[in-house]
Amino acid sequence: QKEVEQNSGPLSVPEGAIASLNCTYSDRGSQSFFWYRQYSGKSPELIMFIYSNGDKEDGRFTAQLNKASQYVSLLIRDSQPSDSATYLCAVTVSEGGFKTIFGAGTRLFVKA
């Protein structure tokens, strides 16, 4: 069973701080990695995607991928109260079908 693991949190950070969210995955054949944000009662929306080892930056968000360690992370700089949400890590695998596997999510609270 292919798995994606996240710390459920909640992770609480003060406004302006860096929030660090982590995710590990079990399938070495995983090829695409995504971070989605989900506000309570709403649909997930894409924050970042990353395919290659290393860092990818987009505004206040940085995704980091380490395929050797099977680890992907999301850093949120200058955290804002509006960043308070659940962050879902998702991994796509193409072995045995083209599936997408989500982690259970990490709840983030940014305190004003």
Added chain:
Amino acid sequence: EAQVTQNPRYLITVTGKKLTVTCSQNMNHEYMSWYRQDPGLGLRQIYYSMNVEVTDKGDVPEGYKVSRKEKRNFPLILESPSPNQTSLYFCASSRSPPPASYEQYFGPGTRLTVT
């Protein structure tokens, strides 16, 4: 407006009464998928479709059926719903299937309660 629509948004039904949740996208996306979301378990993929007439099982397909007769529509069918299918359901679409896919666009969700 580019969007994924689902209907109904809320549904309360009884065990064994067949139901269909519709999903439609207007972005000409090839890849469509159904997920259920349960507390503590995150999103779990039920079925996905690579294109018209091409569907495959996700991680939790038992008790569900799908069809993809048109590119824009991907209905989810529960032939005989049971209480353990009470959940929040999301339909999603993407321009192309993994690993080439970028963003999955999610519908607003359907909250299903089976009594």
